[in-house]
Amino acid sequence: MKIIIDQDKCVASGQCVMAADDVFDQRDEDGVVVLLNDDPSPGRLADVRQASLVCPALAITVEA
Numbered sequence: 001m002k003i004i005i006d007q008d009k010c011v012a013s014g015q016c017v018m019a020a021d022d023v024f025d026q027r028d029e030d031g032v033v034v035l036l037n038d039d040p041s042p043g044r045l046a047d048v049r050q051a052s053l054v055c056p057a058l059a060i061t062v063e064a
């Protein structure tokens with residue numbers, strides 16, 4: 001699995017962290033998404049896909 005985030009699109013809503021907090025985090029200063037793991041195990045695919053789907057800014061791309 002490969003995950004790509006676009007920090008310029010991110011609106012700091014935090015939905016991705018709610019879906020997969022082992023993969024996504026938010027910067028303390030402005031809430032913009034930070035990728036903790038760009039190649040999670042296949043078992044995390046459903047939650048990572050969910051994060052991508054719920055992101056209001058379409059800032060998360062998942063290739064699996």
Ligand code: SF4
Nearest residue numbers: 010011013014016055
């Ligand atoms: S869900 Fe999208 S907009 Fe919200 S913090 Fe995550 S990447 Fe940013």
